[in-house]
Amino acid sequence: MHTNQTMDFVKQKHAEWAGCSHTKMTVMESLDALDKLVDESDPDVDFPNSFHAFQTAEGIRKAHPDKDWFQLVGLIHDIGKIMALWGQPQWAVVGDTFPVGCHFQNSIVFKDSTFAENPDNNNPSYNTKYGIYKPNCGLDNVYMSWGHDEYIYRVMKFNNCSIPEEGLYMIRFHSFYPWHTHGDYTYLCNDKDLKMLPWVKEFNKFDLYTKSTDLPDVENLKPYYQRLIDKYCPGKLYW
Numbered sequence: 001m002h003t004n005q006t007m008d009f010v011k012q013k014h015a016e017w018a019g020c021s022h023t024k025m026t027v028m029e030s031l032d033a034l035d036k037l038v039d040e041s042d043p044d045v046d047f048p049n050s051f052h053a054f055q056t057a058e059g060i061r062k063a064h065p066d067k068d069w070f071q072l073v074g075l076i077h078d079i080g081k082i083m084a085l086w087g088q089p090q091w092a093v094v095g096d097t098f099p100v101g102c103h104f105q106n107s108i109v110f111k112d113s114t115f116a117e118n119p120d121n122n123n124p125s126y127n128t129k130y131g132i133y134k135p136n137c138g139l140d141n142v143y144m145s146w147g148h149d150e151y152i153y154r155v156m157k158f159n160n161c162s163i164p165e166e167g168l169y170m171i172r173f174h175s176f177y178p179w180h181t182h183g184d185y186t187y188l189c190n191d192k193d194l195k196m197l198p199w200v201k202e203f204n205k206f207d208l209y210t211k212s213t214d215l216p217d218v219e220n221l222k223p224y225y226q227r228l229i230d231k232y233c234p235g236k237l238y239w
Contacts, residue, residue, distance in 0.1 A: 002114040005145040013146040020158040020238035027229045030079045054216045059206040072228040073167040080148030097145045097175045102131025107182035138190035161233035169196040170203040
């Protein structure tokens with residue numbers, strides 16, 4: 001699972017995916033594509049990921065009816081998983097995320113059993129507390145393990161989508177459980193990161209606790225969310 005999540009691998013994936021040269025499609029088309037995907041890393045769902053998208057968005061809509069951008073983040077936070085439909089192994093798409101280029105903290109899921117053969121573990125440039133980073137350098141300057149969070153964050157940035165910074169943090173770091181749930185890696189954070197952390201925590205409540213086998217009426221909800229898509233990330237995006 002984590003053997004290949006190295007600094008070299010992450011840089012390779014940035015070069016491969018961050019240029020968004022794979023295809024063009026709308027956000028709603030990407031959501032429809034997720035009907036073909038079941039996240040193997042998520043023990044709470046055994047139905048297509050698109051339903052979870054609408055469940056999360058609707059949970060946020062009820063609690064935050066005045067924040068349409070937050071509702072949209074709930075809808076799109078997992079659409080980076082479309083990489084799994086384009087030939088990427090699920091270990092490089094789903095699951096919890098963590099920094100590479102520094103010591104792997106014990107709060108990373110399966111830390112004791114899945115990092116033994118990761119070569120960065122034995123690289124003195126990477127296996128110290130700070131590794132290649134400076135204290136409080138800011139998460140903008142940190143390489144995260146590669147997955148759907150980082151990819152869809154890059155897609156949003158590349159296409160100049162107008163989602164507020166709070167929403168972009170939710171997108172990029174919603175799977176960074178060692179940080180937002182266990183309190184690790186704060187020594188890499190700057191003031192901006194710590195200011196954004198409560199927003200990521202607020203999002204996490206809906207990501208985790210809206211999953212249910214009571215599936216939403218997606219077709220009935222689509223017109224409302226299409227209006228949000230048109231507002232913040234309209235038209236065909238580069239992927």
